Amino acid sequence: MTVRVLIVDDQVLMREGLRKLLELEPGIEVVGEAADGVAALDLLDAARPDVVLVDARMPRMDGIELIARLDVPAIILTTFDDDDYIFGGLRAGARGYLLKDTPPHELVAAIRKAARGETVLGGVAAERVVAELRRAPAARDPGQELSEREREVAVLVGQGATNREIARRLFITEGTVKNHISSILRKLRLRDRTQLAIHIARSS
Structure with a gap:
């Protein structure tokens, strides 16, 4: 099954880099790009993504607010490892939380897992969840x-x-x-x- 991915990030270079990376992967199709949450919502009906890759901090509508409005799996892919973003994103319904230095093969695996309804946490996010569970x-x-x-x-x-x-x-x-x-x-x-x-x- 082909996994349809929508990329939402306010940095043009990041969007282009992700598109080029994912287009090399069999079974993954990039169906759209958006620079913020508002633009992403406008694309949803036409793009029909299976997974949305979302940056946490963007103009007009940030990633957490966007995820709260989505009814498809979303992965936060960001440079921020703040607890507010990690737990805020997960509470909003994110299926995963990864940093932008995540190795490409791990990102691809996370997209496939999210499409199957699984939850994926990167190293930092997993450590924070463990720490919170222990507290x-x-x-x-x-x-x-x-x-x-x-x-x-x-x-x-x-x-x-x-x-x-x-x-x-x-x-x-x-x-x-x-x-x-x-x-x-x-x-x-x-x-x-x-x-x-x-x-x-x-x-x-």
Whole structure:
């Protein structure tokens, strides 16, 4: 399936660079460019994107306000690593948060994951989410807080990692990962790992 991408950034060179990069990737089509949120909204009906790449700070309408108005997956791609942008974007509904120094192959992978409904957090954003989870109870039920290991698993799920990848990174078995995820879902009263990924991304 071809993933249709709309690029929203106020820097012309950035838009052109992203277009050239993505046009080299099979299965990805750039269907439009916009310099701000207002222009992006005007393009939506004609462009019909599957994923929108959005800068956080732009004139007229910034990325966070734009994302709050979108009904398609959006990834924030920006130079800013401020908590206000990270958590503001995730609360608005962003599927991902990446910095502009993200390697091209990671950006492409993030676009494909977002198109599948997965959540992707770059290194800085993931670290901030982990720190926030450690400062405050992650569970909806105050009597059912997650253990340290469960929080580690939850954050990796939020990054889009598979059970096998989680097992390898935490040096545990896939069966143990499945048990942790089942426990996390029960404590947070969530239905599946997609809901968990969204919950972790929006936690603050």
